[in-house]
Amino acid sequence: MSKLPEDKPVLVTCGLPYANGKAHIGHLRTYIPADIYVRSLKKRGKEVTFICGSDTHGTPVVVNAEELKMTPKELVGIYHKHFYEIFRSVGVTFDAFGTTDDPENHNRTLDIVNRLIDKGYVYPKVIEIAYCPACDRFLPDRYVAGVCPHCGQNARGDECDQGCGKHLEPGELKDPACTICRGPAQYKEQEHFFFKLSGFKDFLLEHLEHLEGTSNARNYALGWVKQELTDWCITRTLEWGVKFPGHDDLVVYVWVDAPIGYIAFTEQWAKANNESWEKFWKGDCPIVHFIGGDIIYHHCIFWPAMLKGADYSQPWAVVSSGMVKIEDKKFSKSRGYVVWVQEDYLDHGFHADLLRYYLISYTSHTKEVNFSWKVFQERINTELVAVLGNFLYRSLLFDFKNFGEIPAGKISPEVMEKIKSIIDEVTVAMEEFEFKKAIDTAMSLASFGNSYFQSNEPWKLIKENREACAEVLANCMQIAKALILLFEPTLPEKMEVAWKQIGMNSDVHTAGYEEALVPVNAGTTLSNPSILFDKIEDAKIEEMTAISNERIRKAFAKEAGISEEEPAVVPLKDQITYEDFSKVDIRVGKILTAEKIKKSKKLLKLMVDVGEPKPRQIVAGLADYYQPEELVGKVVNVLVNLQPAKLCGVESQGMLLAADAGERVSLLTPDKEMKPGSIVR
Structure with a gap:
């Protein structure tokens, strides 16, 4: 694995959330690790730009808008604001957060599509498109459902979401049906435009061999590229979206203009900061994409081929997360296996930093995270409360009560060496996108601190040898300082409080890891510390579990066609002989x-x-x-x-x-x- 170039700025992006529904914990599986990675890079002195935005085009937005009897633009306005506020409330801070309907994205999309047309990478072709005679409309993507031609499972128009997960081209579905009126659809001929993806096989094989990031992204994409690559239909029959050049009846497929949003949002950042967007997208500064595991195909195959064809820079790394389960069941909004960030978490008084910690520490970034209220309680209580919080509070409280300041004392070489080795290990783990390993390593310093405090028995030393006690506490404050800096990327708000508790007047968010090796200032006045992490009580978890179970019960009743007044018994089928x-x-x-x-x-x-x-x-x-x-x-x-x-x-x-x-x-x-x-x- 290659290291990031030391002397170049870095651009970090996150996959764009659809602006058509509320934020749930599944969304945060990508955004929180990305934010932690960005904060960690800044702690190492890296120049980092962090951008994202709302995905506003495509059939999911149009379908939802039609159901709610509003325009797509109105729907987008609601949920773009919602995601912006949710991200800020959980400590995810972007340098730019635009929408794919912004003028910059329309202009950049047209530039890239026209470049691809001029270079012969886009061509017209008459194909069969699902058409609903009852609704009198062509049915792109999620307007049509049917049977996957590859695995035989039920699928939607653009993806086999119930079976093999393969991307589907228009016209591929068997037994098509309209998702609006539920009636049968038929196939009719219509001219669309295709991107010559098949011509990029050799390029993609080489690109993927050198692509940094997580192995699941690279290996999944290589598996598809080594098979036959088919050309890609990049137009849809919709009114909402970026108009295809010269064809007002067609828009550019959402998976063309959505990733181009990365470039458009970089342009917005550059304009606001008198900076250059070209150093990333036309230069050699590294670009790191954080995405969910369900969009690897688009980011590792379609996207780099488009960029190559239009003479733009390639991503340096793609970091793909595992999915999220709820109470060990597959995530499903329709079946009630969902935790909404606002009403199920923040509105119940849970601190955002606790969720940040849980999502990054539960397992390796590429594996599935199971969100369970009981496991959440156990992890917070046994790790943040009992280990990290315990060390910081007991050390600070003892110091405040007996000295009222950071006492004078030589910092032990063993302590300094331990801090340095932990920082080095955390840095390497972050470089390798092993976020759980990084946070576990940081937590081991808290365990070391608790052992150091316990073994030196300052409660005895204060009575027997005040000078020796002062030295022990000075070392504890050095460990505390290092812990706060190491945990700031994961627990930014809590560590800001802790930074002030150890008497630091600087900004913990801009302080680098190297500050952990600067000896604490003896004589710094301390205030009476507060407990950083409160124990989560059983009663609260029982309350949250009851809310979750009720949601699942209602979802099951709805799926089975049972009214709320009736018992949840699935209706019997017709009798047979x-x-x-x-x-x-x-x-x-x-x-x-x-x-x-x-x-x-x-x-x-x-x-x-x-x-x-x-x-x-x-x-x-x-x-x-x-x-x-x-x-x-x-x-x-x-x-x-x-x-x-x-x-x-x-x-x-x-x-x-x-x-x-x-x-x-x-x-x-x-x-x-x-x-x-x-x-x-």
Whole structure:
């Protein structure tokens, strides 16, 4: 892994939130680590520009606006302000935060598209587009739903969101239906414009080999590029968006103008600060993109190819986060597995810094974060309260009560060496985008501080040797100073308070890591410290869990078509005859092996013994509910006379039977020991 160039400014961007709905914790999985990274770079003396903005075009915005009976511009205005305020409330501070409907983005998009046209990278082509005869309109992207041609799962017009996750081009869906009137759609011919993505394969292979960031982004993109790259339709039949040059009936596809927003927002920053945007986008200053794992394809394949074709600079790194689960279930707004930042977190009095800590410390950046109120409570109480907060408060309180100032005393070489080594380790971890490792390393200094305080027993020394006690406390203040600087990127508001508590008058946000190695000033007056982190009580967690459970219950009832007054029982299907049932062949099976399917987030490939000479290969949508190792050895019920089907390119020769309660799924198993192949009647 290469280091950032020492003498060049850095541009850091975050994937743009859609300005069509409220901010939830899933959003913050990207923005908080990016903000922590930026603050850490500044602590190292780096010149960093941090930009983002609202994604305002595309069908999700238009669909929501139509449902709310307002214009897209009105909807965008509401949610652009919402995200701006939410980001500020959780300590994420951008140098520029624009919208993709700003004039700068329209102009920059047209510049890039025209460059691609002039260089022969864009061409017209007549294709079949889904059309709704009832609504009398063409159906781009999320206006149409159907069946994925690759894996057979239900999918929306631009992405197989329920199955393999692959980007879908207009006209690819099978059995298209209008998402507005729910009626069947048909395919009609219309002229659109395509970007010659297929011509950039060799470039992309080389670009990805040298791309810095997280390996999940690089490897995922390489996997797709090594397969056949198809040209990319970059126009849509919409009124809202950036008009395609010379065609008022078409707009540029949102995944063209949205990333160009990075350039437009850099221009806005440059204009406001008398700076140059070209040093990043036409020069060699590094660009670091922070994105969610669901948009790797766009940022590592489409985006660099477009930039290359239009003679712009390439990103230096792409940092892709893992997704977020809620209470160990797949994140789903429709099923109630969501935590809204404002009403579920901030409005209940939880401090933003606690959430920042939880999201960065829970696991590696590329892995899934599970947000659980109980686990949240445990992590805050056992780490921030019991370790970091405990050391800072006990040291400061003892010092204040017995000296009222930072006492004179030699700072131990061991303490200074420990601080230096921790800073070095944190710096390396941040360079490698290993944020959990960085925060765990910083927390180890707090553990060291607690051990140092405890082993030196200042409560005894103050009675026996005041000078020795003063030296111990001076060292504790040195450790405290280092901890505050190390934790400021993650806990900016709390560490600002702590900085003042140790008598510092400078700005903790601009103070660098090197300040941690400057000895504390003896004689600095201390005030009576306050507790930085309060313990989260069980009653509060029970309250939040009850709110979460009620949301899930209501979502399940709505999904099942049950009114609030009725019990949540799913309506029965139409009756069948015994003759109908007798056609079904169900056998007892034993799962021999289970593994994930690379191209799918939901599917597992199983080998199941159903009493035949050879085991059967079965594809099951169980990845959200079971780990593969949990399934091996399970005795299950298998529908064996189901016609074989291919899911994500893998043939499935049967179906496992399971109970589905909406929020959970449980495989049906015999209650007594049964041999594989036993008939289920």
